[in-house]
Amino acid sequence: MFLLISMLLLGGFFHYMWKAEAALGVPWQPDPASQLFAQRPLPAPIANSFVDTYSLPLRARGRDVVDREGRRFKLSSVNWYGGSDELFIPGGLDVQHRDVIAQTIRVLGFNSVRLPYSDEMVMKNPTVLPHLLAANPDLIGMRALDVFEAVVTSLTDAGHRRHRQQPHHHGHLVLRRRPFGAPHLPGAGDVNYWQNLMRYLKAIDADFGYWAINPRKPKDNGKETYSLVEDDWVTPVLDYRMKDMVELMRA
Numbered sequence: 001m002f003l004l005i006s007m008l009l010l011g012g013f014f015h016y017m018w019k020a021e022a023a024l025g026v027p028w029q030p031d032p033a034s035q036l037f038a039q040r041p042l043p044a045p046i047a048n049s050f051v052d053t054y055s056l057p058l059r060a061r062g063r064d065v066v067d068r069e070g071r072r073f074k075l076s077s078v079n080w081y082g083g084s085d086e087l088f089i090p091g092g093l094d095v096q097h098r099d100v101i102a103q104t105i106r107v108l109g110f111n112s113v114r115l116p117y118s119d120e121m122v123m124k125n126p127t128v129l130p131h132l133l134a135a136n137p138d139l140i141g142m143r144a145l146d147v148f149e150a151v152v153t154s155l156t157d158a159g160h161r162r163h164r165q166q167p168h169h170h171g172h173l174v175l176r177r178r179p180f181g182a183p184h185l186p187g188a189g190d191v192n193y194w195q196n197l198m199r200y201l202k203a204i205d206a207d208f209g210y211w212a213i214n215p216r217k218p219k220d221n222g223k224e225t226y227s228l229v230e231d232d233w234v235t236p237v238l239d240y241r242m243k244d245m246v247e248l249m250r251a
Contacts, residue, residue, distance in 0.1 A: 078108070
């Protein structure tokens, strides 16, 4: 009898978990506000949110980053990955010039860029394959660190604060730390996570970092479902994510 009851309870538990997981995967239909946002041009970024309008240097004051005069610099960050992966350079340099990508990031409203890289990239510093730099012919023949420096310069010229992060030891490892994200075509569970997170971030007027700008993954050129731009690295993906982040930037 005890065994029968245990089996029934266990079966009921697994049935409940199966139903719950199935419900989380149900495709989400965009709400009216998200649909309207997708039909309109992306709002222009706030001009005085970029670091080139602040008095440097920046420093920490409690939870905030402030400039020399004590004015808060609210970080609205996005991850531009690739340097920490097996190709050792930020993605998209075969599609667009680095200055164009830097301007795309600015147009989206982000004022800070996370550029991850790996120990392996620094130690090996390989010469980058020419086809990976097709849209940046002036970088062809350069080593990975020189390409990385050129990307940092483009971001600086575009008015971004760049965050060079080295959390990885090998180029084939991807450790997702700190940035958050969600897919363009979410399930109910994805949206539940996103909406609750954004509600909290807006309530505390938080600095934030999003994963990621890249439309393609380095390995096998796979589609990055969390991307904020199309494959041309210019056209923004206007959906519920960008709507909420624009609101957070302007909070």
